[in-house]
Amino acid sequence: MESPPQLAVTVAITRRVDPARAAEMAAWVRAGASLAEAFPGFLGTGWVRPEVGSSEWHMLYRFADAEALRDWEESEQRKWWLSSAEGFVEHTRVERRTGIEGWFDPPVEREVDQPSSPAPAAPPRWKQAVTIWLGFFPVSLLSAILLMPHLDSLNVVLKTLIGTLVLTPIMTYLVLPRVTKILQPWLRR
Numbered sequence: 187m188e189s190p191p192q193l194a195v196t197v198a199i200t201r202r203v204d205p206a207r208a209a210e211m212a213a214w215v216r217a218g219a220s221l222a223e224a225f226p227g228f229l230g231t232g233w234v235r236p237e238v239g240s241s242e243w244h245m246l247y248r249f250a251d252a253e254a255l256r257d258w259e260e261s262e263q264r265k266w267w268l269s270s271a272e273g274f275v276e277h278t279r280v281e282r283r284t285g286i287e288g289w290f291d292p293p294v295e296r297e298v299d300q301p302s303s304p305a306p307a308a309p310p311r312w313k314q315a316v317t318i319w320l321g322f323f324p325v326s327l328l329s330a331i332l333l334m335p336h337l338d339s340l341n342v343v344l345k346t347l348i349g350t351l352v353l354t355p356i357m358t359y360l361v362l363p364r365v366t367k368i369l370q371p372w373l374r375r
Contacts, residue, residue, distance in 0.1 A: 193251065193252075194229060194248055194249065194250055194251065195248065195249055195251065195252055195255045195282055195283070196246055196247070196248045196282070196283045197246065197247050197248070197255065197280065197281070197282050198244065198245070198246050198279075198280070198281045198282075198283070199244075199245045199246075199277065199279065199280050199281075200242055200243070200244055200245075200277075200278045200279040200280075201242070201243045201245065201275050201276065201277055201278060202241045202242055202243070202275070202276040202278055203241060203243060203274055203275050203276070204241065204274065205239045205240065205241055207274055208235075210274065211243060211274075211275065214267075214270065214271050214275065215233050215243070215245065217267060217270075218231075218264075218267045219231045219247075221263045221264065221267055222247060222258055222264075224263075225249075225254065225257060225258045225261070226250075226254060226257070227249045227250035227251060227253070227254025227255070227257070227258075228247075228248075228249055228250075228254070228258070229248040229249060229250055230247070230248050231245070231246060231247040231248070232245070232246050233245040233246070242278075255282075309373040309374065313372070313373055317362075317365055317366055317369055317373065318362070320365055320369075321357060321361040321362050321364075321365040322357065322361075324361075325353055325356055325357060325361055326353070329349060329352065329353055333348075333349065333352060334349065337349075
C-alpha cells in the first residue's frame with residue numbers, strides 16, 4: 187500500500203517584544219531565517235507587525251514536510267538562536283498547519299521550544315469540498331446579484347479579477363471560519 191503524500195508544514199508564531207527593541211528584533215528574525223535556509227526542505231519565512239510601534243510580531247516559516255520541520259526544530263542552531271532572544275522576546279502563540287485543512291481545525295497552541303508534533307488529522311477531502319461549497323455557493327450567488335451587474339461593461343478578465351479580490355477575503359475571514367465551526371461535529375466524525 188502506498189504511503190500518503192507528505193504535506194508541507196507552515197508554522198505561525200506570535201512573539202512580543204518591546205517596540206523600542208524593534209531593530210534588535212528585526213536582526214534576530216533575519217538571523218533565524220538565515221539559519222533555517224541552510225536546512226533541507228526549507229521553503230520560506232516571513233514576518234509582519236500589525237502596526238508601527240506594535241509589540242506583536244507575527245512570523246511564519248514553512249518546510250516541505252514534518253520531518254524537515256522536525257530537523258530544524260530539534261537542531262542545535264535553532265536552540266542557540268532561540269536562546270539568544272531570552273530576556274527580550276516573549277513567545278506567545280504557535281500554530282502548525284499543513285494546508286487548506288487549517289480552515290477545518292481550531293488553532294492548536296504549542297510550546298515554542300518543543301519539537302513539533304503532527305498536525306491534527308484533517309477531515310476527508312470530500313468533506314472539505316462540501317464545506318467549502320456550502321460557504322461558496324451563497325457568497326457567489328450574492329456576488330452575482332450585487333456585484334457583477336456593476337461590472338458588466340468590463341471584460342471577463344477584469345470581472346473575474348475584481349470578483350476574486352472581493353470574494354477571497356470574505357470567504358477566508360468571514361464565511362469559512364463560521365461554516366467550519368458550525369460543521370465541526372460532522373467534519374470530525
